[in-house]
Amino acid sequence: MQLVLQIVANGLLIGGLYALLAVGLTLIFGVLRVVNFAHAEFMMLGMYGAYWLWAIFGLDPYVSVFLITPVIFLLGVAVDRVIIQRSIGKPDVTVVFATLGLSILLQNAALTLWQADIRSVSTFASGSVFVVGGVRLSVAMSVSFAAAMLFALGLWFFLTRTMYGKAIQAVAQNRRAAALMGIDVKRVYLFTYSVAVAAAGAMGVLVAPIFTIFPRVGQTHIVTIFVIVVLGGLGSVPGAVVAALLVGIIRAGAGFLLGTAWGELSYFAVFLLVLVVRPQGFFGRRGAEVYGG
Amino acid sequence: MPIKSASLTSPSGQRIAFAVALVLLLCVPLVIRDIYWLDLGITVLIWASLATAWNISAGFAGGLSLGHAAFFGVGAYTSSLLFLRLGITPWIGVFVGALLAGALGALLGVITFRLKGPFFVLATLAFGIVVHIVNVNWRDLTRGAAGLLLPFRGGPQNMLFPNLWAYWYTGLGLLVLTVGISIAIERSRLGYYLVALREDEDAARSLGVRVVRSKVVAAALSAALAACAGAVYATFIQYIDPDSTTQFELSVQIALVAIVGGMGTTLGPVLGAAIVIPLGEILRARVGGGPALVVYGFLLMVIVLAAPNGAIAGVRLIGRRLRRLMDSGRKADA
Amino acid sequence: MLEVRAVTVDFVGLRAVDHASFTVEKGQIVGLIGPNGAGKTTLFNVVSGLVRPSSGSVMFEGKDLSHLGPADRNRMGIGRTFQVVKPFGGLTVLDNVMVGALTRGQGPAEARETARVTLKRLGLERFTDTVAHSLPLALRKRLEVARALATGPKLMLLDEIMGGLNPTEVNETLSLVQELNAEGLTFLVIEHNMNAIMRIAEKVLVLNQGAVLIEGPPAVVTRDAQVISVYLGEPIESA
Structure with a gap:
């Protein structure tokens, strides 16, 4: 029983991290109709930001997160202006491969600048755990989990309760009608993209004390994030959170029972099955998968 | 609506151009003696075939696959394992691999034909990753990350040659096969159906085009040809492992080559291989792997944003300008 | 019927x-x-x-x-046209109509002939090699009819x-x-x-x-x- 609790707790914590990435990715898809293949690269940049500020100035990631997140937000603004806005409404090949190209570029720019060396940040949070009811929880994981849940909750509140949030939802549902209603669609795109990638960057900073840092670290996670986003229903924020926690638990459980590889295989198989049988995911609107553009 | 292809009907001059190109390619090993360049040339031929295979399902039918490395891998592993375990020559193994990959491609086609845009892309991506995970972990069959080494045994009857020029001709044969099939499809009923479906599925169906059948046949052919390229690759390199055959990056690069050259056209993917592969190779040698891939990423972004019809569109434009220039020159002479 | x-x-x-x-x-x-x-x-x-x-x-x-x-x-x-026209935009007018003729079971050469005859009948022969998306709307509507007609409904x-x-x-x-x-x-x-x-x-x-x-x-x-x-x-x- 203790073991089961421990596995579930580990899974939940990992799932929380995925949630922070998945919420942004699903928001970008829902609003811009763009699959942001470069999403996890912003997390990677956040990790490197945390590493360098720690290595050079001795800044704790829990401090530097407040410096790095705005920088990544600005980077998101630039990327949106230069790449994303130009690809919206274009053929599928442009929409898919522009961000894929960006992902390759960012990964290898990091590889060129900082080499393939595996780096790590060690702070007070790195190794420390606390025990609740016999279950050991990593401090750093718990902090990032809390941040993820706060962000998701805040986003949900923002989208449903504020005027600007409702404007974003209007754009997600019908960009043409939203434009006719006087909503500045381009600004909504800019804002959505930048906030989403800034969240990915923030997550990178928060997990820096516990995860190793290397140029391709984003790639090891992005496919899992896609799985989550599709399971939750592309475009659905609550769906992404629930699916992220579920995948976290399944991954931890299946990994324990079947070994990492077959555990991974199992959720890819589920992913394919869901795409085929219920492509709108568990929370998505029916028709999104057919509507595509 | 993706890629424009001005006309499926081709001018008769094209046949002559093909013949000239083929003769030139046949002469390459007589002219180029340098091992480095010939080696690079063979790699280009294999990539050109692979991108051409991808283009049949992606360019003609509009299904942007990010899982084609799986078929390449199935081809490479099937022929290599048949050779290693059962002593069956790769000349036969290549066709067994093609059949197996074709069946797998058809299966993927059946389950994904309804999916559009990003959903199709993600489904093929997941499929590719499943095959990769199986490849890495089914150690009894594939030896996993350790890979398979093809011993130099028996020579030409086993598609293993002591000299590079023989590989050049094998690669050329592969390219002629894939491009030939690609042209045949483009001019056939199936080619018209695929392009019609890509441009507007509802209109195509209402004109009597059967969606499932057309897309599945295209997916199977595309997969089978990718597998052929895989088998030839295996005998050329004589060592295969999951990283060099079924990895996600490989699927991306297959798409990249075809897109840079020009999707939806027969010669685009070939041109793409002739540009991308040497460029990557030279950059890797001069400035290292990281910067080479930075250039790849940059190239991919610029092409899809600024010139989604690829390099072939530029070549055609220059060709048209030259012809006009020559025409006006002739008039001036007269 | x-x-x-x-x-x-x-x-x-x-x-x-x-x-x-x-x-x-x-x-x-x-x-x-x-x-x-x-x-x-x-x-x-x-x-x-x-x-x-x-x-x-x-x-x-x-x-x-x-x-x-x-x-x-x-x-x-049963042949049909679409109110919101759906040409195969990247194909020529001739190729658009050929798709219709091909599904009747004609081979490419024969279908090309059928398409030419159909285009002539609808007064579209001047636009045979025009890329469909560059046609004006009135002609795209006529192309809809030509394409459907070529299926022999x-x-x-x-x-x-x-x-x-x-x-x-x-x-x-x-x-x-x-x-x-x-x-x-x-x-x-x-x-x-x-x-x-x-x-x-x-x-x-x-x-x-x-x-x-x-x-x-x-x-x-x-x-x-x-x-x-x-x-x-x-x-x-x-x-």
Whole structure:
């Protein structure tokens, strides 16, 4: 029983991290109709930001997160202006491969600048755990989990309760009608993209004390994030959170029972099955998968 | 609506151009003696075939696959394992691999034909990753990350040659096969159906085009040809492992080559291989792997944003300008 | 030839077609009129197989079409055009029409010939090698007809092909329809141009809020008070 609790707790914590990435990715898809293949690269940049500020100035990631997140937000603004806005409404090949190209570029720019060396940040949070009811929880994981849940909750509140949030939802549902209603669609795109990638960057900073840092670290996670986003229903924020926690638990459980590889295989198989049988995911609107553009 | 292809009907001059190109390619090993360049040339031929295979399902039918490395891998592993375990020559193994990959491609086609845009892309991506995970972990069959080494045994009857020029001709044969099939499809009923479906599925169906059948046949052919390229690759390199055959990056690069050259056209993917592969190779040698891939990423972004019809569109434009220039020159002479 | 039996189509929160029933006899030209949103195009989509009805069925030449997709229905002899035109934008006009001819079982060479003949008949031969998306709208509408015609249909569904045409072009289109009809092709025509439809239709169906309001010869329908209130606004002069 203790073991089961421990596995579930580990899974939940990992799932929380995925949630922070998945919420942004699903928001970008829902609003811009763009699959942001470069999403996890912003997390990677956040990790490197945390590493360098720690290595050079001795800044704790829990401090530097407040410096790095705005920088990544600005980077998101630039990327949106230069790449994303130009690809919206274009053929599928442009929409898919522009961000894929960006992902390759960012990964290898990091590889060129900082080499393939595996780096790590060690702070007070790195190794420390606390025990609740016999279950050991990593401090750093718990902090990032809390941040993820706060962000998701805040986003949900923002989208449903504020005027600007409702404007974003209007754009997600019908960009043409939203434009006719006087909503500045381009600004909504800019804002959505930048906030989403800034969240990915923030997550990178928060997990820096516990995860190793290397140029391709984003790639090891992005496919899992896609799985989550599709399971939750592309475009659905609550769906992404629930699916992220579920995948976290399944991954931890299946990994324990079947070994990492077959555990991974199992959720890819589920992913394919869901795409085929219920492509709108568990929370998505029916028709999104057919509507595509 | 993706890629424009001005006309499926081709001018008769094209046949002559093909013949000239083929003769030139046949002469390459007589002219180029340098091992480095010939080696690079063979790699280009294999990539050109692979991108051409991808283009049949992606360019003609509009299904942007990010899982084609799986078929390449199935081809490479099937022929290599048949050779290693059962002593069956790769000349036969290549066709067994093609059949197996074709069946797998058809299966993927059946389950994904309804999916559009990003959903199709993600489904093929997941499929590719499943095959990769199986490849890495089914150690009894594939030896996993350790890979398979093809011993130099028996020579030409086993598609293993002591000299590079023989590989050049094998690669050329592969390219002629894939491009030939690609042209045949483009001019056939199936080619018209695929392009019609890509441009507007509802209109195509209402004109009597059967969606499932057309897309599945295209997916199977595309997969089978990718597998052929895989088998030839295996005998050329004589060592295969999951990283060099079924990895996600490989699927991306297959798409990249075809897109840079020009999707939806027969010669685009070939041109793409002739540009991308040497460029990557030279950059890797001069400035290292990281910067080479930075250039790849940059190239991919610029092409899809600024010139989604690829390099072939530029070549055609220059060709048209030259012809006009020559025409006006002739008039001036007269 | 075509029998629509109590077809109902429900979209989310909206009944687009409501127990519509009617028949089209071989050799007829039948007009389908009604205000915007009456469900005319949805009904076409049901007949051509793009939309599955929530209930009801469609019979063609005595066979139930319920389990057939659009491609098979076309191969049985139902051709259609789209109100919002759907050309294969990147292909030439000739290639667009060839796709239609190919599905009849012709090989590429033969299909190319059929396509050329069809283009000539519709006065599109000047645009044979033009890329479809660069055609003006009126010609794209004609391309819709050419493409559907090349499939060799027995029943043709025309969805507002006369919108935006000038009077001369309308006359040309009308005589083409009558010509083809004289050769044995049956027509079901959605049209907003009342004058035009009244001139060629043998029977007119009035659709309102998804239901067939009345059907009958044009002269009778125009006089019917209900139609006048629903659709025409005021009585029109007989053309």
